[in-house]
Amino acid sequence: MTPTRTSLTRRIEREGGDVEEAFGAVLKEAAEAASHFPRLRSRIASATGTGYAEASDDTFDFGLQSLLDGLQARLTRADGRPPSEAATTRVHG
Template sequence: MPRDTLTRDQIVTTAVQLLDDEGLEGLNMRSLGKRLGAAPTAVYWHVKNKDDLVVLVGDHVWQEVELPGIDPADWRTAAVAMADGLHAMLCRHPWLVQALGSHLFYGPGKARYDDHSLAVYEAAGFTGAEADRAAAAVFTYVLGNAVGASAQASLTRRLGRDGGDPEQLFQETLAKATEVAERFPRLRARLGSAAADYNAAPDDTYATGLHALLDGLTAAM
């Protein structure tokens, strides 16, 4: 595809697909150009470098989070919807979790989410710095809960590139973790339960923690 027919939207859409398939470590201008049917140099007419592309694409996927209506009498429904939407987006694009640790994201997509998040907590009665802290606390909680999925996706890709068997490694690691857990009474008592799976947690752990966090923020007002 010649550079004069290549658009930024095409680059962004294709980069999202590449990142979803190959992760942050698999993104380079050569691979992106191949998917676009264009020379790598054509991409540079639209983005300065890989870091700029990651910031552009990362801001783009923030647009996927739907913004709920806000009812001051039922603000928690909106708060939970925004948190759940963000969590689902981060799990769809696990590379973004990794990129948040190495890039400074900004742009209309993220600003749109951040602004609406503040509106939710202001509707709840949080003011000024209180609204900022509430929004930041929930964002940090959601991000932390998406780290496991991001790490597993990255590890699976790396093992696949190295010719390893991800499932076999997970099972071997689980067996080693079980041996260690046998030495600790509370962990030993949970062996055989769903919580015994490597890096697992009981069902509804995310939802329980989110509601507990919102309870605590409300109580601190």
């Protein structure tokens, strides 16, 4: 069991909850949130199939990279130039 799983399990049990039910609810919400993102949706589906504790060791790295990719996509201007280039081409008046 991973340290994260152990910690979460202890917390849920201390609060009187059912561990598997709690993890199932989180995975269901994650799947709903990922419904429009195919890569993330497949990743969540693979975690659901193997169980939370057996999820790949690179899950954090994948999540972080996905988050950073999304931020980069949002920050890239419509003409493909990053925002930093737009800042250097200011009009002086």
